[in-house]
Structures are given as C-alpha cells and as structure tokens.
Amino acid sequence: MRHLLSTKDLSREAAIRLLDIAEDMADVQNREVKKLPTLRGKTVVNLFFEDSTRTRISFEAAAKRLSADVINFSAKGSSVSKGESLKDTAQTLQAMGADGVVIRHQASGAPFTLATSGWIDAGVINAGDGMHEHPTQALLDAFTMRRRLHGAASRGKALDGVAVTIVGDILHSRVARSNVWLLNTLGAEVTLVAPPTLVPVDTSSWPVTVGYDLDAAIDDGVPDVLMMLRIQGERMHAAFFPSEREYARTWGLDDERLARLADDTIVMHPGPMNRGLEISAAAADSPRSTVREQVANGVSIRMAALYLLLAGEEEN
Amino acid sequence: MSESFLIAGATLPDGSRADLLIEDGTVVELGASVSATDATRVDADGLIALPGLVDLHTHLREPGYEQSETVLTGTRAAAAGGYTAVFAMANTSPVSDTAGVVEQVLSLGEAAGYATVRPIGAVTVGLGGEQLAELGAMAASRAQVRVFSDDGFCVSDPMLMRRALEYVKAFDGVIAQHAQEPRLTQGAQMNEGVLSGELGLAGWPAVAEESIIARDVLLAEHVGSRLHVCHVSTAGSVEVIRWAKSRGIRVTAEVTPHHLLLTEDLVRGYDARYKVNPPLRTRDDVEALREALVDGTIDIVATDHAPHPVEAKDTEWDAAANGMVGLESALSVVHAALVADGRLDWADVARVMSSKPAEIGSLAGYADGLVVGAPANLTLYDPEASRSFSTEDLAGKGVNSPYLGLELPGRVLHTFHQGRRTVADGTVVDVAEVARA
Numbered sequence A: 001m002r003h004l005l006s007t008k009d010l011s012r013e014a015a016i017r018l019l020d021i022a023e024d025m026a027d028v029q030n031r032e033v034k035k036l037p038t039l040r041g042k043t044v045v046n047l048f049f050e051d052s053t054r055t056r057i058s059f060e061a062a063a064k065r066l067s068a069d070v071i072n073f074s075a076k077g078s079s080v081s082k083g084e085s086l087k088d089t090a091q092t093l094q095a096m097g098a099d100g101v102v103i104r105h106q107a108s109g110a111p112f113t114l115a116t117s118g119w120i121d122a123g124v125i126n127a128g129d130g131m132h133e134h135p136t137q138a139l140l141d142a143f144t145m146r147r148r149l150h151g152a153a154s155r156g157k158a159l160d161g162v163a164v165t166i167v168g169d170i171l172h173s174r175v176a177r178s179n180v181w182l183l184n185t186l187g188a189e190v191t192l193v194a195p196p197t198l199v200p201v202d203t204s205s206w207p208v209t210v211g212y213d214l215d216a217a218i219d220d221g222v223p224d225v226l227m228m229l230r231i232q233g234e235r236m237h238a239a240f241f242p243s244e245r246e247y248a249r250t251w252g253l254d255d256e257r258l259a260r261l262a263d264d265t266i267v268m269h270p271g272p273m274n275r276g277l278e279i280s281a282a283a284a285d286s287p288r289s290t291v292r293e294q295v296a297n298g299v300s301i302r303m304a305a306l307y308l309l310l311a312g313e314e315e316n
Numbered sequence B: 001m002s003e004s005f006l007i008a009g010a011t012l013p014d015g016s017r018a019d020l021l022i023e024d025g026t027v028v029e030l031g032a033s034v035s036a037t038d039a040t041r042v043d044a045d046g047l048i049a050l051p052g053l054v055d056l057h058t059h060l061r062e063p064g065y066e067q068s069e070t071v072l073t074g075t076r077a078a079a080a081g082g083y084t085a086v087f088a089m090a091n092t093s094p095v096s097d098t099a100g101v102v103e104q105v106l107s108l109g110e111a112a113g114y115a116t117v118r119p120i121g122a123v124t125v126g127l128g129g130e131q132l133a134e135l136g137a138m139a140a141s142r143a144q145v146r147v148f149s150d151d152g153f154c155v156s157d158p159m160l161m162r163r164a165l166e167y168v169k170a171f172d173g174v175i176a177q178h179a180q181e182p183r184l185t186q187g188a189q190m191n192e193g194v195l196s197g198e199l200g201l202a203g204w205p206a207v208a209e210e211s212i213i214a215r216d217v218l219l220a221e222h223v224g225s226r227l228h229v230c231h232v233s234t235a236g237s238v239e240v241i242r243w244a245k246s247r248g249i250r251v252t253a254e255v256t257p258h259h260l261l262l263t264e265d266l267v268r269g270y271d272a273r274y275k276v277n278p279p280l281r282t283r284d285d286v287e288a289l290r291e292a293l294v295d296g297t298i299d300i301v302a303t304d305h306a307p308h309p310v311e312a313k314d315t316e317w318d319a320a321a322n323g324m325v326g327l328e329s330a331l332s333v334v335h336a337a338l339v340a341d342g343r344l345d346w347a348d349v350a351r352v353m354s355s356k357p358a359e360i361g362s363l364a365g366y367a368d369g370l371v372v373g374a375p376a377n378l379t380l381y382d383p384e385a386s387r388s389f390s391t392e393d394l395a396g397k398g399v400n401s402p403y404l405g406l407e408l409p410g411r412v413l414h415t416f417h418q419g420r421r422t423v424a425d426g427t428v429v430d431v432a433e434v435a436r437a
Helices: A012-029 A053-065 A086-095 A110-116 A135-153 A174-185 A214-219 A233-238 A244-251 A255-260 A281-285 A291-315 B071-080 B099-112 B135-140 B158-171 B194-199 B206-223 B235-246 B257-261 B264-269 B283-295 B330-339 B346-360 B431-436
Strands: A043-048 A069-074 A100-105 A123-129 A163-167 A189-193 A208-211 A225-228 A266-268 B005-011 B017-023 B026-031 B040-043 B048-051 B053-058 B083-088 B116-119 B174-177 B227-229 B251-255 B378-388 B407-417 B420-424
Touching: A012 A053, A012 A135, A012 A174, A012 A291, A043 A053, A043 A086, A053 A069, A053 A100, A053 A123, A053 A291, A086 A100, A086 A110, A100 A110, A100 A291, A110 A123, A123 A135, A123 A291, A135 A174, A135 A266, A135 A291, A163 A174, A163 A214, A174 A189, A189 A214, A214 A255, A233 A244, A255 A281, B005 B048, B005 B378, B048 B346, B053 B071, B053 B330, B053 B346, B071 B083, B071 B099, B071 B407, B071 B420, B083 B378, B083 B407, B099 B116, B099 B135, B099 B431, B135 B158, B158 B174, B158 B206, B174 B206, B194 B264, B206 B227, B206 B235, B206 B251, B235 B251, B235 B283, B251 B283, B251 B346, B257 B283, B257 B330, B283 B330, B330 B346, B330 B378, B330 B407
Parallel strands: A043 A069, A043 A100, A100 A123, A163 A189, A163 A225, A189 A208, A225 A266, B005 B040, B053 B083, B083 B116, B174 B227, B227 B251
Antiparallel strands: B005 B017, B017 B026, B048 B378, B378 B407, B407 B420
C-alpha cells in the first residue's frame, strides 16, 4: 500500500487485510512490552493543519509503538500560519527525510494533492480532510463492529448483512463518508438519518438508505449498530436546524430512545461527544457503547496502516 | 504607409474562396484574383479567413496584478487565439471604476497594438456592491465604456441592479451580470451535485445562477433596459434566458469555451487547474449550452480568460484561485465542441465570436465581417491542423490552461489587427514590431 487516502478506493481484500493486521497489533497491546521494532529508523511526521489532539496522539502512539521516530508538525505557530504553502511545507518535510506523512487538513483533497503532486516521496495517510474522508476512523469503526460481533474469531471476516445506522451531520462529516464507502465494501447495509438540511443535496449514487426519522430507524430498522455523529452547535447559525434543543429532541439518542434499542444493538460515537446533545450520558456510558473501545482500537488500526505503508516498502 | 498584404486563396466563412488585399488598415479589395505587386503575399490556401475575433470577457489584470498578466501579454494571448479586440474586465487594482483607470487601460492597449482593448467599467465603486460607480464619466471618457460589470462579484442587491440597468440607458450601455447569488454560494468550491457530496467540496448550486438571471431578466423587462449575462453555465439558466427572449426582453448571454467542453468530472483529482467560477457542470449542462449556442438562445462565446501565477494553482483545492486562461485555445475548443460535428459552420463562428460580441459591446467595425471597406481585422485558421495543446501554444503569462495535453483541432496561423500582422506563421509577432507598426 503506497498511501491511505480514502476508503472509497479500498478493495474488500485490502480492507480485511488491514483489519486483520490491526488484530495482530491489538494482540501486541496486551503484552507487557507493547513496542515492536518494525519501523525503527523510519520517520513519521504528523502534519496537522487542523487542531485534533485525539487523532494526533492516536497516530503518535501508533508510530511510537512501532519504534518510528515521530515529528509533530502543527500549523499553529509554525511557518504555515505565516502563509507558507502546502507545497513548501511538503518539500521541507521531504528535505528532512520523512518516510510517512500523516496529514489532517481543513481542505478536502489536500492529502490527495500531497500524495499525487510529486512534492514528496513519503507515504501519505489521510487523517481527515475537510468534508471528504477520514479513512482510519472508518477502519477503526469497522474493526470495533467486527470485534463486537465476532470477538476472537474476527480475523478474515467482513460485515455482511450488518445493519448500520449513522445519525447526524452527514453533510459536513468525513467520518460518515468514509464509513459509507467502507461499510458498503464490507457488505453492511447502511442507513443515514439526519435533518434534510444536513444530508448532501444528491446522494442518489450512494449505497445507502436515507431517512429523516430517528424513531422509525430505531423501531422499524432495528439496527445492529447505531452510530451517532458529533453535531456542531454553530450549525444552527447557518439555519441547518433551529436550536440545539430541537436537534437533541429530534435526532439525539436520549434515554428514552436508548431504552427502545434492541438488546444487541451497539452504540458508537467517533468522539468527541456532546453529551446531552447528540447522545445522552446514559447512552455514552452504557455497556452498549463502544466509545472507549473505539479509541483503543484506533491505535491498532493506525499501527496497521503505518505498517502497511512503511514496512511494506522493504518487501518490494 | 503601413505594410500591405495580399491574402491569397483564403476560404471565407461562407465557404467561398477569395483573395483579400489589405492596405492602410482596411480591406480594399476582395475577389477571385486580386493582384498587388508591392503587397506582402500570404498564402492562405486551405485556410479559413475569419473576421477578427472579439472577446467580451477578458481579464487583463493590469493595473494591479501584473504578476498574472498585463495588457501587453494578455493581448499577445488574444492575438495568438485569433482575437483582434478584447473587453477588459474591471476587477483590477485600482478597480476600473473611474474614467482615469479605464483611460489608462485603453492607452496601454493602444501602445501594445496587438488588439483593440475596450475597458469594461465597474458597476459599483470598488466592486463593493453598494454605490454606483461613475458610469456616465466612464461612458464619456476617451475609453467610451459601454459595458459595465462587477464580474467576479454579482450585483446582488436588486435595487442597485435595477438602478444600474436604468442608468446606462442614457448612453446605450449594458450591464454584464456575473449571476451568482452570494448567500447560496458561500465558500462554494464546485458544482453542487452528487460529485460534490462525494468529494466533500462545498457546492455551488445551479439555482444560485438561475435565480439571479430570472430576477435580472424581469428587472430588465420592467425598466426596458439591456442585460447581458456572463458565462452562463447551467441548463436551467438556458431555459430562463429562452423564456426571457421569447417575451422580447432585451437580454444577451455568453458561454465560455470551457463550459462548452469540460465537465465537473475533472474535479475528481482535485487538480486546481479545473477550478473556475462558475464551476464546471454536468454533461447535461454542457449539452444544453451547446444547443443554446446553436439555436441562438446564447448569443456569443466569451473566454473569461483568467490568468493566474503558478503558485495560485499549485496548491490544495480550497486555497486555489478560480479561473482558466482561454484566449489562445477558444477557437479550437469551439471547433472541437460544435464545428467538428457540423452543428455550427464557420459563418456561425464568425457571428458568435466576432460580429455579435462587437454588437453587444458597441464596438464598431465588425458588423459586416470581411467586406471591402471594413477595418482589416482578421485571422487565418487552419481547420485541418491538430495539436496536443501545450504551454508552447500559450502566449500570455498564465499557464493555467485546462487543455494542456489535450488533442485540439485547428490552429491560428496569422492574425491581423487594423491591417498590422500580430501573428505570422503561427508565431506571435515581436513586441517592438507590433508597437512600431
């Protein structure tokens, strides 16, 4: 694997292979010594143009557990805030000998541009670009679902027939997009539930069912997985919805809806959560919730991705 | 006395074959076998003689953005594309919103000599959309401005648009509207549709263009004024304009070469060369625009030539500038889009790229095409040529062409502006030679 830019262009085989390697990585996390020597001598740069402590430290932990040297490059207070272009930043990293670049950028497509422009030789991992994709999040979500469903027998399995309902701000969500493509590739059946204002204007080519009614999705759809997305309160100022209260009442997973879920339905959230807005405290902390597992699994997935990008080269 | 030219054996737009004699900047003879011993002979066998092309929508960038283009380099690009007149958009710095600035642009064009430069005046002060610029002063200036536009920005305030339409009636002016509802296109990055949803780029919905055009044609009808719609890009806009024309509303419209050929699918690779405003649309839109140009709903082709320095495009999509260069490629693109399959003939091309844009812009000398007594503005085009379009084909400062590497038909071999040769054997004539002539 040269780069990991999106789940849209990830084949079923490649996705399952990555999930399986993440299982191996997860096993390592249960050992007394969590560190592998695999990427010793390799340099991974976390190039973050957007603040995201959670994703950055997850990648940092993943790289360090593979013994890579990690450089954190945050746009704030760096030359980037002084107007340096993406191209010049990339060429600076190239000159410093970066083997892998983990990029988070507010512009959709920036990781693609970085990977295809010829500015840099390093492997590129998309850690979230604008409203486009966040592939490692979707992979860790799939990994989490697979583990909940199959436990120790997860290796080699896909998610065929699993009903996944994603609720919230689909329009602005790279997490939703990456999940839609990956879950479809893995055979899951995806339903999107959101206010009509927060669904892209045309999803006719998306492999999903779109609905506006969360209650119907819970009662009639009987999802295996209910994934709640973070809603930004500021969205109401652009008239996407009238108020946080109305949003929570209509599209939030409150205690009453939580009680109506089927026994084996799991509740997911990519974090950070707005407790009381899109998800109630009881839902977030219930045994159904995979929120903390998702964080732990994130490190395993990112180790697998870094391994495939950077250790795979030596095999060639 | 300037150099005389005998253009021998050219094919005229109507398909007939003729020799043309050019003396003192005028077509003095036109016929089957013209002879002139002291004229420079230009063998035009197999070449189509088109009247000099007129671009109603060019960004020459000077004053203020000389790193992108100057009047000199932009008119060299024009000549390379067969153009002999360009209307220079007002989004310069300072903005072309006073008589002083438009006269400066006019003078720069006269000094360069490659093409007639007709400045377009801003509708509002500083393109700010709040206060009318001194339209009358610009009209009365030596630049004789007749076309006014805030291009790049929409005159979105309906009251201001109404007043502007009314005011320019005093000197038979026209408002050229960049139709883009600003609130519906905040942060917009590409055509809104299934692809924008997938790519995660903020959408530029067709309705943001169509709603402004609908409003403006109704305003033009109400006050009896002349409206010109810049760079029409959607099938819905075509329908609105067709309706307006059927009601007798005085509206004209332009389409760019790129909207006649390219679709939004090119955005998929996030290559900022394809970032343009209005954005590339769908295959259905392209087909509707072609039909509209053929049936006359859309009157003209205008390039929206928008040069940018390399760094403005060598970047992530959101940060990239909007716009494409288009003067050098326009004729070949129209050839590929509509002449190749026979929907337009060369007489139609002469109409939509020369006489009609000149008429809309109140530019004299182009009404009758290539006739005896007309100013010698013409271009000789080889319709049988074919080339992989490259930076070698570009003559301005900008290399932000969406056609690089594409196979395009035809080639401009010679261009004459007011009897002076600006392109010879496919090469733009030397700056000093054109300025001296």
